Amino acid sequence: MIEAELLSKRYGSKTAVDGVTFTVQSGKVTGFLGPNGAGKSTTMRMIVGLDRPTAGRVTVNGRPYVESRAPLREVGVLLDAKAVHTGRSAYNHLLAMGATHGIGAARVREVIELTGLQSVARKRVGGFSLGMGQRLGIAAALLGDPQTLILDEPVNGLDPEGVRWVRTLVRSLAAEGRTVLLSSHLMSEMAQTADHIIVLGRGRIIADAPVGDIVGGASQLTVRVRTPHASELTALLALPEVRVTSVEQGLLDVSGISAADIGDRAARAGIALHELTPVTRSLEEAYMSLTEDDVEYRTQSMLETQDLPSQGVAR
Ligand SMILES: Nc1ncnc2c1ncn2[C@@H]1O[C@H](COP(=O)(O)OP(=O)(O)OP(=O)(O)O)[C@@H](O)[C@H]1O
Numbered sequence: 476m477i478e479a480e481l482l483s484k485r486y487g488s489k490t491a492v493d494g495v496t497f498t499v500q501s502g503k504v505t506g507f508l509g510p511n512g513a514g515k516s517t518t519m520r521m522i523v524g525l526d527r528p529t530a531g532r533v534t535v536n537g538r539p540y541v542e543s544r545a546p547l548r549e550v551g552v553l554l555d556a557k558a559v560h561t562g563r564s565a566y567n568h569l570l571a572m573g574a575t576h577g578i579g580a581a582r583v584r585e586v587i588e589l590t591g592l593q594s595v596a597r598k599r600v601g602g603f604s605l606g607m608g609q610r611l612g613i614a615a616a617l618l619g620d621p622q623t624l625i626l627d628e629p630v631n632g633l634d635p636e637g638v639r640w641v642r643t644l645v646r647s648l649a650a651e652g653r654t655v656l657l658s659s660h661l662m663s664e665m666a667q668t669a670d671h672i673i674v675l676g677r678g679r680i681i682a683d684a685p686v687g688d689i690v691g692g693a694s695q696l697t698v699r700v701r702t703p704h705a706s707e708l709t710a711l712l713a714l715p716e717v718r719v720t721s722v723e724q725g726l727l728d729v730s731g732i733s734a735a736d737i738g739d740r741a742a743r744a745g746i747a748l749h750e751l752t753p754v755t756r757s758l759e760e761a762y763m764s765l766t767e768d769d770v771e772y773r774t775q776s777m778l779e780t781q782d783l784p785s786q787g788v789a790r
Pocket residue numbers: 486489490491509510511512513514515516517518
């Protein structure tokens with residue numbers, strides 16, 4: 476379990492992380508999301524003691540990570556796969572890491588096999604592709620068979636087979652009761668991998684909930700309703716929290732009320748419904764609406780760029 480309490484980090488005048496409090500539960504995959512610069516990597520670095528909090532505290536299984544006597548065996552970390560620029564082979568790199576914790580060749584061979592690196596294990600790590608480097612970073616994180624895993628963008632640079640492999644791996648690690656915290660910008664992937672989501676925006680938590688609640692929260696759900704009595708139903712649903720949009724004649728999109736509630740109210744008023752379908756949003760749609768006010772680096776839309784001179788505008 477990872478517990479952060481009023482955790483903050485300032486770099487000069489820049490507040491990267493602003494008093495966040497959250498718990499990452501064991502036995503679940505927790506996805507860490509947020510726009511670029513939201514503070515995800517800084518938070519992860521503070522969890523593993525690579526950055527010192529300006530205020531607040533964070534513990535892994537009840538104590539600060541830096542106090543751990545055998546960190547590799549407690550927390551597996553993938554923070555920056557590109558950080559390994561070595562003339563050593565993957566095998567020797569892992570063997571050297573393991574040596575600091577009494578982890579021997581047998582376990583090194585095991586993680587090499589687990590991460591599919593057998594054919595390149597004797598090659599220089601410096602010549603690895605992004606995907607192979609990523610697999611090596613995951614192998615290093617798994618080396619000590621830790622109870623907790625912190626993986627920053629583990630699928631970055633992996634091909635579809637690799638992405639799927641990471642998904643299966645982290646799900647099975649969580650099923651064994653381990654704590655898994657991972658960040659990714661791939662929403663569809665996160666929706667399939669994570670049980671729980673924490674969203675950061677400008678250093679603050681803007682959502683902390685099970686995936687199902689984030690994509691299907693009652694207040695965000697839209698219900699598609701087909702009825703030959705659209706105007707009567709619209710009048711019936713004129714409630715403070717409810718928004719009714721006419722899609723086409725006889726077809727309404729209703730939000731702020733459940734499908735069951737709409738059906739019950741229509742039945743009591745004797746209004747026939749020909750369709751009543753809850754429309755679930757994708758995690759990407761939910762994420763975009765959650766973070767729309769918190770994006771630090773926004774892409775100019777085509778509309779905004781239309782009036783600019785063509786030089787210097789990326790198309
Ligand atoms: N060492 C540093 N010195 C100064 N500012 C920093 C430092 N590290 C991070 N920052 C700033 O803190 C903020 C949070 O950065 P962080 O890397 O934690 O965000 P992130 O959510 O991981 O972003 P990304 O998705 O782009 O990786 C950013 O504005 C960043 O520029």
